[in-house]
Amino acid sequence: MRWKGRRESDNLEDRRGSGGAKAGGISIIGLVVAFVAWKFFGVDPQQAYQVTKQVTQQQPATNTPLSQPTAEQQEAKQFVSTILADTEDTWSEIFKAHQMQYKAPKLVLYSGATATDCGTGQSAMGPFYCPSDQTVYLDTQFFMEMRQELGIVGNKNKTELSRNDQAGDFALAYVISHEVGHHVQNLLGISNQVQNQRRKLSQAQGNQLSVRLELQADCFAGMWAKSNDQRTHFLDEGDIDEAMDAAQKIGDDYLQKRSTGQIVPDSFTHGSSQQRMTWFKRGFESGSLDSCNTFSQGAV
Numbered sequence: 624m625r626w627k628g629r630r631e632s633d634n635l636e637d638r639r640g641s642g643g644a645k646a647g648g649i650s651i652i653g654l655v656v657a658f659v660a661w662k663f664f665g666v667d668p669q670q671a672y673q674v675t676k677q678v679t680q681q682q683p684a685t686n687t688p689l690s691q692p693t694a695e696q697q698e699a700k701q702f703v704s705t706i707l708a709d710t711e712d713t714w715s716e717i718f719k720a721h722q723m724q725y726k727a728p729k730l731v732l733y734s735g736a737t738a739t740d741c742g743t744g745q746s747a748m749g750p751f752y753c754p755s756d757q758t759v760y761l762d763t764q765f766f767m768e769m770r771q772e773l774g775i776v777g778n779k780n781k782t783e784l785s786r787n788d789q790a791g792d793f794a795l796a797y798v799i800s801h802e803v804g805h806h807v808q809n810l811l812g813i814s815n816q817v818q819n820q821r822r823k824l825s826q827a828q829g830n831q832l833s834v835r836l837e838l839q840a841d842c843f844a845g846m847w848a849k850s851n852d853q854r855t856h857f858l859d860e861g862d863i864d865e866a867m868d869a870a871q872k873i874g875d876d877y878l879q880k881r882s883t884g885q886i887v888p889d890s891f892t893h894g895s896s897q898q899r900m901t902w903f904k905r906g907f908e909s910g911s912l913d914s915c916n917t918f919s920q921g922a923v
Contacts, residue, residue, distance in 0.1 A: 624793045625857045631704035632711060634727050639696070639734040639763070699763045700732060706796045707759075710803045713851045721912065728806040729758040730799075750798055752805040754814055759802040766795060769869075793862035794869040797844055797903070804843030808836065813918075827889045834875075835917040837893040838902040841870065842915035845906025853910075863907065870899040898923055 692700070711727045718725035731737060736745045740755035746762040753760065808814045817836050821829040848866070852858045871877060874896025876886045893899070902923075906915055917923055 624796065624859055624862050625855075626702060626705050626709075626792065626796075629705050629855065629857075630708045630712070631701065632708040632727075632730070634711070634729045635700070635704045635707055635732065636729065637700060637732045638737050639692075639732050696763070699766065702792070702795070703730065703732065703761065703763070703799065706799045707803075709796075709851050709855065709857070710800055710847055713847050713854060714803070714807060716854070717846070717850060717912070726757070726810060728752070728803060729756070731758055731760050733760060733762055734764070735762070750802050752802045752809075754805075754809045757806060757809065759799070759806065761799070761802075765798075769794070769798070791865040791868075793848075793858070794865040797848075797866045797869055800844040800847045801840050803847070804840035805836075807843050808839065813839070830890060830892050833892045834894045834898070835923060838898055838923060839915050839917040841894075841899050842902040842906035842917065845903040845908075846910055846912070846915065847906075849907045849910040863904075866903055867900050870903050871896040874899050894923070 707730050711725075715725040715727075731739075733744065734746070736743055737760065738744075739753045739758065739760060741751075741753040744751065744753070744760045746764055748760075749768075750759065750761045750765055752758070805814065814836065817832050821832050824832065844866075848858070848863075873893070875891040875893050876888075876895045879886050879890075888895075894902070902915070902917065909915075
């Protein structure tokens with residue numbers, strides 16, 4: 624993926640400290656694989672925070688800026704800032720084409736824990752979007768977690784991204800664009816409608832709505848990839864395969880089978896591997912908001 628040399632976003636705040644990625648004194652790598660992986664994409668931060676408190680001790684929010692970042696940390700920041708800028712430029716064009724104005728989200732890089740309007744964000748929650756402050760939160764330790772816990776690998780011939788980030792640069796861009804997809808849903812009023820509806824439903828029915836919300840964010844990520852490539856020609860051969868590999872390995876069925884050996888569809892909150900791959904691909908191939916209506920009858 625060709626990402627260097629383009630505009631970087633002004634909407635990124637770096638709160639990373641020097642203490643490493645720990646949650647209440649417990650290493651993230653030491654947490655259960657299924658728990659960590661389940662939180663990687665689009666999690667409701669308020670729900671995730673309640674679960675996190677049950678398995679970690681509460682830690683004060685860490686907002687100390689990174690004092691002396693390493694070359695790898697600097698490059699990670701540059702990468703995230705560039706992808707965020709790409710989402711800003713691309714979604715601004717898409718919204719303008721629909722006679723709407725896009726309001727870009729903020730993105731916070733943090734280490735360990737940080738204060739958010741949705742409660743204390745912790746690394747174990749993985750990347751998440753908080754609708755209350757319209758901010759994406761990302762601990763760059765996630766890049767390593769994505770590689771170590773899920774074994775997601777990209778094009779081994781690529782060397783532009785940090786040496787530690789062997790998950791593949793476009794797989795990581797997919798993570799960011801998925802979270803920005805939740806911001807788009809928030810701007811369009813979709814997230815609020817889903818949350819209001821979930822309060823009236825059973826747990827299983829509410830989970831089904833959550834799946835549709837997550838799959839739409841995947842579709843929006845595919846839309847972004849298509850539109851951004853038309854604008855910047857940033858994709859290399861094999862990049863879409865990276866996204867498909869990532870989508871497959873964060874499907875609810877894949878994670879449940881890996882963790883417990885059993886698959887419980889009623890408990891799905893993000894969608895199966897096949898669903899996640901299908902909706903990302905649909906967004907990429909169509910490049911259309913209309914094609915991402917996961918809430919229509921029979922859509923999923």
